[in-house]
Amino acid sequence: xxxxxxxxxxxxxxxxxxxxxxxxxxxxxxxxxxxxxxxxxxxxxxxxxxxxxxxxxxxxxxxxxxxxxxxxxxxxxxxxxxxxxxxxxxxxxxxxxxxxxxxxxxxxxxxxxxxxxxxxxxxxxxxxxxxxxxxxxxxxxxxxxxxxxxxxxxxxxxxxxxxxxxxxxxxxxxxxxxxxxxxxxxxxxxxxxxxxxxxxxxxxxxxxxxxxxxxxxxxxxxxxxxxxxxxxxxxxxxxxxxxxxxxxxxxxxxxxxx
Numbered sequence: 001x002x003x004x005x006x007x008x009x010x011x012x013x014x015x016x017x018x019x020x021x022x023x024x025x026x027x028x029x030x031x032x033x034x035x036x037x038x039x040x041x042x043x044x045x046x047x048x049x050x051x052x053x054x055x056x057x058x059x060x061x062x063x064x065x066x067x068x069x070x071x072x073x074x075x076x077x078x079x080x081x082x083x084x085x086x087x088x089x090x091x092x093x094x095x096x097x098x099x100x101x102x103x104x105x106x107x108x109x110x111x112x113x114x115x116x117x118x119x120x121x122x123x124x125x126x127x128x129x130x131x132x133x134x135x136x137x138x139x140x141x142x143x144x145x146x147x148x149x150x151x152x153x154x155x156x157x158x159x160x161x162x163x164x165x166x167x168x169x170x171x172x173x174x175x176x177x178x179x180x181x182x183x184x185x186x187x188x189x190x191x192x193x194x195x196x197x198x199x200x201x202x203x204x205x206x207x208x209x210x211x212x213x214x215x216x217x218x219x220x221x222x223x224x225x226x227x228x229x230x231x232x233x234x235x236x237x238x239x240x241x242x243x244x245x246x247x248x249x250x251x252x253x254x255x256x257x258x
């Protein structure tokens with residue numbers, strides 16, 4: 001393996017992480033090179049668009065925290081959370097991947113790029129007192145010159161797996177929700193499909209033959225099956241967590257536990 005990639009995998013594996021910024025940064029570099037393998041000069045705004053999308057997907061589907069203190073979130077994460085709320089207020093709570101709704105979301109990439117300049121770009125290549133040479137920075141102009149974009153593309157599959165592994169490690173430190181590795185992989189590959197809950201009806205009819213709403217306690221007019229503990233938290237369909245509810249109650253509950 002080329003020394004450039006060996007050094008990069010060493011930094012990904014051993015660099016300190018107060019939050020998930022470093023994994024955002026290196027993931028965006030790899031993504032950019034996959035699409036632009038011959039372009040060495042990169043403006044931060046080009047990376048910021050990828051970065052916004054990563055946080056968007058993990059937030060809108062699973063509401064994952066990206067740092068230890070939810071009262072003082074990383075700036076980029078808070079920017080994304082605010083945009084998710086704006087989107088949900090206008091278009092509803094059905095989660096969608098950023099690539100599908102990008103035209104509906106007004107993102108100021110310059111704000112994200114400024115954070116990358118101040119907090120991320122120069123810190124990523126350091127492990128302890130060691131400084132590694134992956135790119136030349138021009139922080140004043142918010143650009144970098146990447147030394148080997150061709151290698152980032154060539155080894156992208158391996159790098160993606162390593163980045164996701166380290167990202168998952170940090171997320172497990174700051175989130176109590178289960179199946180985090182599956183959530184990271186699902187948002188990364190944009191493969192999250194909620195299965196139909198209709199097969200569970202024959203069991204729920206035995207538990208609740210009168211079809212009484214779990215939320216209101218009243219007979220149901222328009223039936224819906226709901227997760228008591230939100231699906232976005234468990235990321236699974238389990239019979240013990242499913243109940244009958246009035247359809248409008250299910251829609252209004254969103255991800256709150258009644």
